[in-house]
Amino acid sequence: AQSVTQLDSQVPVFEEAPVELRCNYSSSVSVYLFWYVQYPNQGLQLLLKYLSGSTLVKGINGFEAEFNKSQTSFHLRKPSVHISDTAEYFCAVSVSNSGNTPLVFGKGTRLSVIA
Amino acid sequence: DGGITQSPKYLFRKEGQNVTLSCEQNLNHDAMYWYRQDPGQGLRLIYYSQIVNDFQKGDIAEGYSVSREKKESFPLTVTSAQKNPTAFYLCASKYYNEQFFGPGTRLTVL
Numbered sequence: 424a425q426s427v428t429q430l431d432s433q434v435p436v437f438e439e440a441p442v443e444l445r446c447n448y449s450s451s452v453s454v455y456l457f458w459y460v461q462y463p464n465q466g467l468q469l470l471l472k473y474l475s476g477s478t479l480v481k482g483i484n485g486f487e488a489e490f491n492k493s494q495t496s497f498h499l500r501k502p503s504v505h506i507s508d509t510a511e512y513f514c515a516v517s518v519s520n521s522g523n524t525p526l527v528f529g530k531g532t533r534l535s536v537i538a
Numbered sequence: 539d540g541g542i543t544q545s546p547k548y549l550f551r552k553e554g555q556n557v558t559l560s561c562e563q564n565l566n567h568d569a570m571y572w573y574r575q576d577p578g579q580g581l582r583l584i585y586y587s588q589i590v591n592d593f594q595k596g597d598i599a600e601g602y603s604v605s606r607e608k609k610e611s612f613p614l615t616v617t618s619a620q621k622n623p624t625a626f627y628l629c630a631s632k633y634y635n636e637q638f639f640g641p642g643t644r645l646t647v648l
Contacts, residue, residue: 428623432578455635456639457636459639464626464642464644465641465642466542466544466639466641466642467581467628467630467637467639468639468642469636469637469638472635472636474635485572500648513580513581515637517635522587522588523568523588525571525583525586525596525632525637526637528573528580528581529580530578530579530580531578531580
C-alpha cells in the first residue's frame with residue numbers, strides 16, 4: 424500500500440521569501456504524484472502533478488515540484504511567496520495506471536505567509 | 539460550467555439523527571469519492587464508487603452509507619452510529635489520473 428508523509432504540519436514564511444514544502448512517499452511500484460491547495464472552507468484545487476517524463480514539474484501560481492525517485496520525495500517550491508499563498512497544501516500519491524482507485528493523501532502542511 | 543456541487547455548505551443536526559449530504563457532478567466522470575477532513579488529520583476516505591450501482595468501503599466507512607443510482611449523484615448518509623460526525627466532508631470525482639473536488643459541506647452535530 425502507498426503512504427504519504429508531509430514532514431511539516433505548519434510552515435511560516437515572510438512575504439517574498441522562498442518556501443519549500445516537503446513530501447515523501449512510500450510505494451513498491453511506480454507512482455503518480457500530486458500537490459493540491461485548499462483555501463479556508465473550500466475544496467481542493469490541483470496545483471501540479473507528476474505522471475512521467477521530466478522530473479521538474481511546473482504548476483499554477485508559480486509553484487513547482489521535483490520528483491526524486493531515489494529519495495522517494497516530491498517537494499513543492501516557490502521562489503517568492505505572496506500573502507495570497509496562505510493556505511493548506513496536500514501531497515497525494517496513486518499507483519501508476521491504477522484506474523479509478525482513490526488517491527492517498529498526506530496530512531497537509533499549513534503555509535502562513537507573514538507580511 | 540462543469541463541476542461538482544455539494545449542498546448545503548453548512549449543515550446542523552441534532553445528535554442521534556441521520557443526515558444525507560448531497561454530491562452532484564456534471565462532468566460525466568465514472569468514479570466518485572467521499573472524504574472526511576478533520577484538523578491535522580488530512581483527508582480520510584469514507585467510500586468510493588467506480589461505476590453506477592457499485593461502491594467500496596474506504597478507511598473509515600463505519601457509521602456511513604452511500605448509494606450510486608445515477609452517474610451524476612453520490613449521496614452520503616451520516617448515520618446515528620457514527621460516533622463523532624462533526625467534520626468537513628469533501629466529495630470528488632476522477633478522470634484519468636486527476637481527482638476533482640467539490641466545495642465541501644461542514645456538518646455540525648449538536
